[in-house]
Amino acid sequence: MLKIGLTGGIGAGKSEVSRLLAAHGAVIVDSDVIAREVVAPGTPGLAAVAAEFGPGVLAADGSLDRPALGAIVFADPARLQALNAIVHPLVRARSAELEAAAAPDAVVVHDVPLLAENGLGPLYDLVAVVDATDEVRIDRLVRLRGMTEDEARARMAAQASRPDRLAIADLVIDNSGPLEELAPRVAEVWERLTARR
Structure with a gap:
């Protein structure tokens, strides 16, 4: 089993990367879903x-x-x-149950929004950070989530800084471009991950 910690700042596209990894066969353990x-x-x-x-x-x-x-x-x-x-x-506890239920050769992706903030990197075999420039993230939050620019900046400021997130990354998935560029990047990442199992 390969345990991946997946994180990214608000608006970076972590949820989309998680969805794409699931489509490749990753077992997703989503902290936000479990918290609900x-x-x-x-x-x-x-x-x-x-x-x-x-x-x-x-x-x-x-x-x-x-x-x-x-x-x-x-x-x-x-x-x-x-x-x-x-x-x-x-x-x-629930995350551990889901991980334990995965197949021995599974790639288990723990989708953890506050991984960097809470110092959780050591819990995983690899930390993957979904990254996008601050300008791109602000644009997405304003356009797609209806936030004002000030609200977007405040939400971003409440999280770890981009340099702090990148500092803990074993793997960076660049998502600064359009959505259609993301799927091939995630496919490459999946190949790298499955080669490590």
């Missing part, structure tokens, strides 16, 4: 979040009211730490 699963209605994770933050973080249907929770944790680093103390162990 572990606090879904009826889970011990949601019960723990509600116990910690109160019933005001629950929507009328019993699901997590993400905006309400966000208003609490993003205004107070200690509260964010409390949330992470609940969610991160659950995400790690």
Whole structure:
């Protein structure tokens, strides 16, 4: 089994690279998807979040009211730490289960947005960084996600810098160009990865 940590700044195209790798046969372990699963209605994770933050973080249907929770944790680093103390162990456990279920010769790609920020590189055999220039990322966030340029810059500033991400990369996937240029690059990366299994 080859364990890859895949990351990239907001707007770089990490999700598209993940999708393309899955199409080649990679087993994708997506931290964002798992983070939502572990606090879904009826889970011990949601019960723990509600116990910690109160019933005001629950929507009328019993699901997590993400905006309400966000208003609490993003205004107070200690509260964010409390949330992470609940969610991160659950995400790690579920990620380990998914990895353990993969075939022995699988390429397992852990899609981890905050890999650089949290110093997680050593957990993987290789770290792959999806990279695009800041200008390209801002354009995508404005055009495709409806952010203002200031909002895009603020979101980017809240993440690791581009040089910090590139510093931990064993493999850089350039996605500064149009989407049609990405598929052949990912195909080349897949060949390199499968040769290492």
